[in-house]
Amino acid sequence: MLINKILIYIIFFPHVQNPNSSLSADGNYEVRYKSNVLIYPTGEVLWVPPAIYQSSCTIDVTYFPFDQQTCIMKFGSWTFNGDQVSLALYNNKNFVDLSDYWKSGTWDIIEVPAYLNVYEGDGNHPTETDITFYIIIRRKTLFYTVNLILPTVLISFLCVLVFYLPAEAGEKVTLGISILLSLVVFLLLVSKILPPTSLVLPLIAKYLLFTFIMNTVSILVTVVIINWNFRGPRTHRMPNWIRRAFLQYLPAILLMKRPRKTRLRWMMEMPGTSAQTYPTSYGSPAEMPKQISAIGGKQSKMEVMELSDLHHPNCKINRKVNSGAELGIGDHGRRESESSDSILLSPEASKATEAVEFIAEHLRNEDLYIQTREDWKYVAMVIDRLQLYLFFIVTTAGTIGILMDAPHIFEYVDQDRIIEIYRGK
Structure with missing residues (x-):
């Protein structure tokens, strides 16, 4: 047998x-x-x-969570040299047999090569042999993408919306600080996931730091915008370069159109001098007679005042009055009335005119104050729109530049196919 x-x-x-x-x-x-x-x-x-x-195994977290690690396992004899013990790969397979491998939920096997190393000795050192296995694994990114990457990207673009809120809302700084606190929470979460190392800065930490800096800058700019939005002529005077840059050039570049002004233009065009200084048919206020012919046969003290500029530009009233026919003055007065538009006012009417002029002057000052306030608000709105575009461009470029720096971010791993290759069949 x-x-x-x-x-x-x-x-x-x-x-x-x-x-x-x-x-x-x-x-x-x-x-x-x-x-x-x-x-x-x-x-x-x-x-x-x-x-x-x-x-x-030395872990390189440069591209975490899109990292790929290479772990090395070396097997050799501690007590015998290569002349005494000859090491060889089983069945001459230059890879790890994955017949009994159980798939991991965290890592994907990429490659598992094996090498037989023979170190030839000299007269003083014997030959040494060992077998080295290289286990190349890549992290599964679905968990970190859903729970870490996507929330961070959404928060980073949420910083852009800070500049879309109106300055009068009062929630711009509140939104920015809330986003800042959210980023701090994510930074603490990443610090607990990764090992405490100072050799390299992980990719996700770079992106969080970038978003943190952008959000901090947005809060600083928002404070400036709110300050400019509530400025007025009593505290600040708008420089000419700000008026030219933010009220003329930038709105045209940013495709912004300011609404039309709604003030009373005809009132703004009224003369600002007093009633006593208006030219009259008598040449000057000092030459005005104290008594002239009365209207309807009655005698009264009158003052003459030109009101041609007090009418609305669209007024159709014929302001030329035939003084000779209606007021009963002589040929001299008739000739003067033809050369100057004048009417006669009583003292009460003169006081009423002064009151109207005072009200008009007050309205002009109030309109100027409101117009200056509106100019500062529009400047703040232009800065808001400019920062909205700039932060959107910088955030998009930073997101693409940092996240796309990972070399294996879009590579698909067919784990079943790799295991089938290394089954040793």
């Missing part, structure tokens, strides 16, 4: 260990279960002890 293999319970084996391993998964470095050893007629000995090793 031919015996193909023999089970041996006691056999010498070289101490082939993993120099990178610190301890086994169960806390014991040695193999706890001593399985049987198979000896073939050819002299080959097969010993497959079940063991799970926990090996240290």
Whole structure:
């Protein structure tokens, strides 16, 4: 009867260990279960002890959460050199057999090559051999994209909407500070996920820092906008360069059209001098007679005043009065009335005219005050619109530039296909 293999319970084996391993998964470095050893007629000995090793691996978090890591596991003999123990890859497979691999929910296997390293010695140093396995894994990004990337991107673009709120709302700074606090929460979350290292700055931390800086700048600009929005002629005088830049040039560039002014233009065009200084048919106020012919046969003290400028430009009233026919003055008065539009006012009417002029002057000052306030508000609105465009462009460019810097962000990993390749079939 031919015996193909023999089970041996006691056999010498070289101490082939993993120099990178610190301890086994169960806390014991040695193999706890001593399985049987198979000896073939050819002299080959097969010993497959079940063991799970926990090996240290240098993690590069530069592109977290779109990072790819390369872990190295090196196996060699601690007690025998290459002349005493010859290491070789099983069945000449230059990769890790993934026949019993169970897919991970956090990492994808990309590649698992294996290399046999032979270090030729000289007269003083013997030959050394070891087998090195390179385990290249890539992080699954769905969890971090949904729970970290998308909220951060939405918050960063929410900073742009700060400049769309009107300055009178009073919620611009409140919204900016609320967004700032949200970013602080995300920064604390990232600091708990990543290992505390100062070698590199993770990609997500770069983006959060960029968004944090943009939000801080937006709050500073918002404070300036609110300050300019509530300025008035009593406290600030608008410089000419601000008037030209923010009321003439920038609105045209930003495609902004200011509503038409709604003030009483005809009132703004009224003369601002008093009634006693108006030219009359008598040349000057000093030459006015104290008594002239009365209207309707009655005598009274009258003053003459020109009112041609007090009429609305669209007024159709014929203001030329035939003084000779209606007022009963002589030929001299008739000739003077033809050269000057004049009517006669009583003292009460003169006082009423002065009151109307005072009201008109008050309305002019009030309209000027309101117009200056509106100019400052429009300047603040132009700055708001300018910052809206600038922050949208900078935020979009920063988002694309930082997130697209990851080399494997759009690469799809077919995990089933990779496992099938490395099954050793």
